[in-house]
Structures are given as structure tokens and as C-alpha cells.
Amino acid sequence: MRDNTDRNRTSPFAFTGNKFEFRAVGSSANSASTMTVLNVIVADQLNRFKTDLDARLAKGEKKELAIVDILKEYYANSKRILFEGNGYSDEWVEEAARRGLSNIKSSPDALGFLFSLNRWPCSNGRGL
Numbered sequence: 090m091r092d093n094t095d096r097n098r099t100s101p102f103a104f105t106g107n108k109f110e111f112r113a114v115g116s117s118a119n120s121a122s123t124m125t126v127l128n129v130i131v132a133d134q135l136n137r138f139k140t141d142l143d144a145r146l147a148k149g150e151k152k153e154l155a156i157v158d159i160l161k162e163y164y165a166n167s168k169r170i171l172f173e174g175n176g177y178s179d180e181w182v183e184e185a186a187r188r189g190l191s192n193i194k195s196s197p198d199a200l201g202f203l204f205s206l207n208r209w210p211c212s213n214g215r216g217l
Contacts, residue, residue, distance in 0.1 A: 138163075 111127075114120045138159065145155035169188045174180050185192040193199045 111123075141159050142152075142155055145159070146152060150158075170190060172181060172184060174184070182192055191202070193202060
């Protein structure tokens, strides 16, 4: 059975149950705010990567080896949130619980959680 909670088909960055989906927008829609958020997230991660790489290079590590090691570390740190199955299925609900991950099922709940942090993740030092 298809998930009937995915009602926001017009959003360029829809929260669809337990994940965000990036979608092409229609010609009359504006995706600027969505792209701003995505760009802030990417910029934050690139800054973290550069900081990590610079620290390793300062210790005398070879650049290529340092890059590979950093990427391996990032993968290991994020592996528990990667899910290749059907994100709409009960399998994901059970898997998220097994991994100790939250499974926020609606946009209002997700935004409420984000605002409860009293800051936007990735916005430190960017004037947001």
C-alpha cells in the first residue's frame, strides 16, 4: 500500500514521512530558500572537511592518504543513518528504532524539534 502521508507534492524539498526529498519545482515556483538551506549545509560540511584536512596536513600526513582517511571516518560516523530500503515501510520504522534514531513523521514535528534546539544546525558563524 502506498504511503498516504505524502500529501505535499508541490514542495521542492518535501518532508515525506521520515526523510526529505528534493524535487524539481514547477516553472512558477521559487526554490531559492530551499537552495539557500542546501548550500549552507554543503558549505558547513566543506568547512569541516577543510579543517580536518588542514589538521592532518599540519601533522605531516600525505594529502591523498589524509583525504581517504577522513572520508572513511565520515562514512563510519554516518553509516547508522544510511538506509537503502523502502523509507515508507514498517521495515524503516523498526530499523530506525534498532539504530536508536528518531523517526519524526511530520513536518510540524520535525520543525518543532529543530526549533527546540534554539538554533539552526550548520548556521554557526554564517550570520543566519
